[in-house]
Structure formats: structure tokens, C-alpha cells
Amino acid sequence: MPDTTTRAVRRRFRPTAATREAVAGWLFVAPVVTILGLFLLVPILMALWVSLTDWNGQGSPFLAGVPYVGLRNYTRLFTEDNLARQDFMTSIRNNFYYVVIVVPVQTVLALGLALIVNGTRLRGRTFFRTAFFFPSVTSSVAMSVVFLFIFANSGAANHLLALLGVDGPQWFADPRGVLHLLLGRIGLVDPEAPPAALTGGGPFGLSWWEWLSGPSVAMATIIMLVIWTTSGTFMLMFLAALQDIPVALEEASMIDGAGRWQRLRHVTLPVLRPTLFLVLTLGLIATWQVFDQVYVMSQGNPAKTTLTPAYLSYQTAFRDFEYGTGTAISFVLFLIIVILALVQRRVMHGRADRPRLRRPAWTRRS
């Protein structure tokens, strides 16, 4: 079909080969550009408009009657002392603890597994690689169902704990913060009667005590699920990078008499630095968007301790019909992700410029 078109064009303009190529180029990219434009760019513009209104989901948001409220949907998330801000800040807190645990743990786990898999000289490398990676390709919804079962009150996890003589918690019904429990365990504070200094007040409508809760026990199950699903992917990335280390370099360091740890620190890790940056960035971006698992496993319960900004924005729009606030939340989330990614790039960039044998694809783009 582009052939006939170019021929038609030729009749009128006597085009040069360059023109033909240009026309073909645009025709080739047209479907992608149209669809991405219509379903990515236009929606974002529309949503920006909706976030400035009080549209309640009836009829079109572009009719004259829709009340324009300016930036109020944004400001009420930060400045007004009301439930909207409280829910938003709770979701930020929940997601923050989630990120702070998931990202380092999955990175370290992935790196560790990659080092071991790479180092092992026994048979079964492929099997292990496959085993660790398989959870990553499965459906998040299906895996959430499985984990719902595993962490049910009398589920597999609690049976396992019982074998070890531990009385497992009621995972999905338990809103207690892990940090609170920890502080209680070491006797620093009594979670049943937290010190008034902490409960008295705090930034953005949550008390210091609430900010310091840590992830709830219920959130811990989602954390475990996500670490379990994503570590495999990151392990593969590390593995690929490890296989790029020339044998000669390793052997040279071995002849130098470098010990295992020294080799890891001075030879392996520097080579892995770009991959490490990549894994951290990807992890950071993905973890701030956790949604599927929350939707299937907890819907923000118990006591809103698994509420995340992504789920809150969905719920605010489609359940409470506050589309303006819902879109505002998603744009704030967008901003958080962008800023964190930029900060991380800043922090890691200065250190990443060591001599490298092969620049991985991703660095070429910046």
C-alpha cells in the first residue's frame, strides 16, 4: 500500500528518492504515532483539564456546566486539613515503606542470586535461572490469588510457621505497623499506649506516630509477593552483565592474589554499576505504581494500611466520583516518580563513569 501511495505522489511532484523515503517514513510511523497520540498524549491533556475541575463522572467533562476549580484539587492534598489529605498522606506513607523495603531487598537478592548462579560450576545453572525467573512472567492477578491463599488465616504460611512453633498473624486483617511492633518488642515504646509526644501532632495531618508505623503486617504480604515476582527479572539483568566481564580481567585479578571479596568489590561491582543503577531505577519506578496486588488482595484494607497512591486515585475517581481529585493524585504520583528518578540519576551518575568494556544500551540514550 505505501507503494501505490508513493507512486501517486510521484505523478504529482516528481519526487526525488529522498522525498519518497520521507513519505514512506511517515506512513510507516503513522499508525504508531496516531495510536500513541490518541491514547497517551490526548488522554494526559484531557486528564490535566479534569484535574482542574470538579467533574463528577456524569456526562462529558468538557461540557460547559462542569465547575472549574483551578488548583484546588492539588492544594487540598497538601494544605487542607481534611480526610482527602489524610488518605493521600496515608497512601504516601504506605507506599514509601513499601518502596524502602522492596527496592533494596529485591536488588540485593537479585544480585546475590546472580553472583551465585554465575559462579557455580555445577550443572543446573539453566534450571536455577529458569526457576528464579518464572514468577516474573506470570500474571500478577493470578499470583495475588495464590498469595491470598498462602497467607490466609489457616493458610500455608501460618502452617509453616506453626511447624516452627510460631503463631502466625492474621495477615490480611492485621493493620499493626511492623515498625511499631518492633519498637514494642525491644521495649522502646508501648504500641498500645504510644507516647503523647508522638501522637500529639505531625506533618500533613498524620501524627509522628502514624508516620513511623512502618508497613502493616498486611502490607508485608504484598511486599513479599512483589519481591518474589520481580527479583528474577533483575537477576537476569545482573547475570547478563556478569557474563560481560572478560575472563581475562578476572584471571588477572586472581593472579594478583585478590581475595574473593576484594575481587567482588574491585572488579565485579564496578562493572555492574550501570546495571545496578538500571535495576534501582526500574525498581523505584515500578514500586511507586503498585496497584494490581492491592486491588486483588486488600483494596486498601485493613484500616487503610495498604492504600497506595495508585489505588487511591483509582478509588477516588471510580468509587467516590471525585475524578478531579483522583487525576490530581495520579499527577502528583507522576511527579514523585520523575523527581526520584532524576535525583537517583544525579546521585549515581557521577560515580558511574568508570572505564567500561562495553557501554550497555541504556547509557547510550541519555
Next chain:
Amino acid sequence: MRCGNLRNAALRLAVCGMVLSSAACGGFGDGRQVRQSSGPAALRILIGSSGDAETTAVRRAADAWASSSGNTAEVTPAQAIAQQLGQAFAGDSPPDVFYVDASRFADYASVGALEPYGDRISDPADFYANLRTAFTHDGRFYCAPKDFSTLALIVNDDLWKRAGLSGADVPTTWEQLTSVSERIKAGGIVPLVIGDTHERIGAFMVQAGGWIISPDGRRAVADSPENIRALRYVQTLLRNDLARFPQNLDAGWSGEAFGKGEAAMTIEGNWIEGALRADFPTVEYSVHELPAGPKGKGTLAFTNCWGIAAKSPYKKAAISFVEAMTTVDQQLAFARAFGAMPSRRSAKDAFTREFPRDTSFVNGAEYARGPVNAPKMESVLADFDAGLQQLARAAPETILKRLQKNTQDALDD
């Protein structure tokens, strides 16, 4: 499917996207008035079914209506009806008829998604007054209550006897509830298991004469002395181990703990009957009205109405359908099929004759309080529930103060 006008729409949207001003996009979407279709209607009915029994019964009734009226009616059971409806309203073709839960009613009515047809159904005054109130918004009775349930006191007869109690000991006041619970506890049995949400504990607030919002639905009255008194009372029960939450008894909900024989009493609705029959068929129990508080009897009502979409092109047929679903005979048929209690007062006698055990539940209809009838309360009440979970430890004043503030914010919004 509905992609016919894509190019056209895309073009308009492109303009809209550029300009992004409401004026430029005036031609979009539908206006306020929905054109009514003539001829046979094809009703789409979305139900939040409690199970196969209900789905089958409603389908059968809908088929009967369809064939006698010359229309068609397609009944779809929804797994998560609140969510499906929310998106359907924002989309352009919501189902014509659907269940509306009373706790969500105000959200839908306040955004204009519902057709206020309540007074166009025959003999609307026959529906229990508090059910009508539950579906009234800004003074208009919107939709016909489908059925209802109330909370009652469920007593485990075996444990009751084991504690040395007789039928005469069933508590009718708070004082009696306390004293009888102490006797049960002395026998090493957990007296009462009660759900840790406002949908159970709220009954005590009603019995104390309090509630969350004022009768006209405009003011928050959550931090009233009556409410404080009610929560203090429940707190005392909890602190003295006279009442426990199901979570503390390793159960998902009160019915499970009660069925396992973990507690002598619970406060639940008539859905517990089906659950006990299915999961714990050997438990012997009796149903009694809830003990009265300082301001007399009080319980909570849960109900759905037959909502009709404001955007439906078949409103007339839809009303005729609802009419058929809410006749006394049809309501009794539903009661037989899946245990729903008729929302029409004139069906009460026939119902209690057939289901004597449900008498206490039905009696509750006279003094029951429906869910909070105000929009944007779902998040507020979820927050209140989180507070109630801490009731054994936290001060009722603090919990209620927070509820008061959030409720007022929601009402002002």
C-alpha cells in the same frame, strides 16, 4: 462494537485536545435529557447477587415480566457491583435497572445518576418508612426498596444452657446484657462476639439515641454525648472481656466464630441463617431483638433498592419492571428463594407466618436506622471503622471527634 464513529469522534477530540476549553467541546456527550425509546424495551438489569439462588430467582421473575409485558430483560449478576456501576455511570450506557446499596445511594443520587421514580410506583407508603428514608435524597423518594435486613441478637442455645441460663434470661436492656454476659463469662465462655465496624457497633449508638448525621442529613452529630455513651458501653464490654471482636477469636466474621461455638451470642443479620445452615448445620440457635439502650430499642437496617438509571432510554418499562419485582407475592417468592425480607409492610404477616424465626428481624424494621444517607461518606466511615478497631484502648471521645470532623468535611464538600 460501538466504534462506528471513531474517525468523527477522533476529529472532534483532536480539536478539543488542542483547545481544551469547555466551550469548544460543547457538542460532546449527551445533554441532560435522555430521549426515551418507544416500542419494546430491552432492559439490562445488573444485580449484586448474594448467590446462585438469588440470581436464578431474579432471572425467573424477570423472564415472567418480560413475556407478559412483551419486552426483554437480561439479568446480569455483578461480582463487584459498586465498582461496575461507578464506571457505568461515567460511561454512556449504564444498565437500566440495578441494585443500589443504601450506603452508596446518596453518592449516586447526588451526582444525578438515578431516576427519582419512587412515588410513581404503586402504594409507595407501604414500604417501611425508614427504608423510604434510606432512599430519599433532597426530599425526593428515589427508588423502591428491594428488601432489607436488620441486626438481631443471635443466641447459641447449647452454650446458653451450659451457662445455666434460660429463655427468660435473654437480655432486653444494656444492664441485662452486661449481667448475663458476666454470668456467661464466669462459666468460661466468651459471651458476645461482635463485628468491629460501625455496621454492628453503630446499633449501640442508635440505642443510646445518637447517630452520625442529623435526621435532615446536613449536620454531623457524631461527637454527641449519646454516641460517647454508646461507645463507652461497648468499650466496657470489650475491656471486661464480655465482648470480643471476631479477629480475636481467629474468625473472619462473627458468624464464623458463633458457628464454631466460640461465643454464646452475636449480633448479626438474617444472612447468618444461611451461613450457619451451610457451614455449621448442627448449631442450635435462637433469634431475639437487640437489647434496648437508654433511648429504647434500636438496630441497623441494610437494604438495596431497585435503581433506575437517569440515562436509561426505557424508564417507563423499567418502572413497570420494578413494580412487578416489588409486589407482595413476588417479594414473598424472593423470600422463599433466598431469604430476603419483604420491604412492603403489607407482606409482613404472611412472611412471619412462613418464617417465624425471622420475626425478630422483621420487627426491627419499625425502629431500625438505615445507613448514613449522605454522599462521600464511604472513606469517612472506613476511617471510623479503623478507629473502632482500637476501641478497647482508645478514648471514645477521640474516635468520635475525628469522625465528627471528617463527616462535617464530607458534608460541606
Next chain:
Amino acid sequence: MARPTDPNAASPASLPRGPAPGAGSRGSTPGGRSLTSTFAGYAVLVFFSLLFLYPFVIQIANSLKTEPDATANPLSPLPDPISFGGYERVFLGTDMPLWLGNSLLVTVIVTVGRVFLDSLAGYALARLRFRGRRALFSAVIAVMAVPGVVLFIPKFLVLNQFGLYDSYTALILPVLVDATGVFIMKQFFESIPVSVEEAARIDGAGVFRIFWSVVLPMARPALITLTIISFQGTWNEFPHTLVAVQSPDLFTLPRGLADLVTGSLGMGTRYPLKLGAAVLATIPVAIIFVIFQRYFIRGANEGAEKG
């Protein structure tokens, strides 16, 4: 949502390298210590494989148990007795056949669409010279950087405004192309020597003909990678279906499964049924994974990155 399995780059230059054949010569420190450390490494690997695979054992085993057995012995890998009651109820009591059909339909169309349209665009961006190419490519990169979650309500708005909401078109069209695929294909085409096309051009072949008959056949590895990634991604897609459709007739498997689990009125726990449904959602991807493993691994490997 945007799971980091999304691969963004593939180039034939970096096929997954297995262990170097001479790996035995690596790290040959004297016997004792090496043996213990190998053993320790092995133990760790076995432990973690159990951790990563046992949930699937639990999933399959419990889907074949009776409800009381699943409640009493959730850990046991052996159903006692084996019961197909869960699956029976999945097929008779839910809309599973419909969900499977919808999922298959959507997945096949989207996969075919993505492979074709992404290759077209990827080729144009890699090879054809036209004004705005560079800007377009930057735009593609920018699009890849937009977190999916931000597009949630926006996508709903746009579908609603077009009158597409709640239709097969809504399920398919917005995901019919993806920036990631374009990026993968562009990277690949750049690695093919220009001389091949030059020869064809001298023979007088048109641009599309060169693309279709000369270049595309050479892109087989990249095409397979893109195919299975699209298949896996679309089959598992959940949030998009959430904002694109609401009538149960249009539910795909993940959507149906999610509703099955979250439905507030769902009766009891019914774990064998839910796990059975989850097994059915897992099987197609699992089969493809086993067959095309190395392409999956390549997809995940090759410098996947957004932003």
C-alpha cells in the same frame, strides 16, 4: 502495572551468552575451599528455588484438593483425595470459557498488531530518512517513561469521550502498539548491514517491499522476542481492562479472576476454585515460557529500561 519485565531493547549483538565453554578454567582455586563454597552456593540455590517454585506447587496442588482438605493441609503438595470439583465449578459456575475466549482474542490481535506496527515504525526510525525522525524517536522514549499508572483515569476519559468505552475496541486499540516494541525493533534494524537493502534498492524494489521481503525475514529473532513479550504482556494485562470495559461479557481472564476474588458477595472462601482459575491464567504463559525460554530471557535482559 509496568512490571520491569517489559524489555526495551534487543539487539542481535547481545544474544544471551551461556557460560563460556572453558568456564572450568575460571576460579580454579585449590580443592577444599572451592568445594565447600560450591556446596554452600548450591544449598543456597536449592533453598531459593524451593522458595520461588513452591508457591506454584501449592497453587496446583490445592486447586486439585477438596475444600476441607485445602483448608486443613494447605502446605501439602499431594491432594488427598484428588478432586476436580474446583475446576468443574470454574467451568460451570463462572464465565471462565468466556474469559478464556476474550483473553485469547484480545491477545492474538494485539500481538499481531504490535509485531507488525512496531516493526514498521521501528524500521522507519532506524533506516528511513525523513524530517522529524529524531524528534519522533525522542517522543517514543518519552512515552516509555510515562508511568502506566498515570494513564489510568486519562485512558478511561478518552475511551469514554470517543464512545469506545466498554467494547472490544477499547480493550484492543489503545494497546495495539507499544513504544517498547518500537524501541526493540529499531535497535534491531540498526544492527542489520545497510548493504542488504542497497542491493534490493538497486533492483528497483519499493520501500515497503524492501521492508517486507528483505529486512523483516532477517529480523526473525527480534520478531519472536517481540511476539512472546507481547503475548505475555497482553495475556496478563489487568489495569487496562479495568478502565476499558465494565460489562462481564467483555472480561478477560485476569479481570474475571480479579472479580471472582474481590466480589464482596462471593460465597465463602472457595479456594480450590479460585486457585484453579489462577492455574488456568498461568498455563498459557507457562507453556510459552518453557518453549521460548531463551527469548524471554533475552527480552528481560537487554538493558530493559524506562526513563
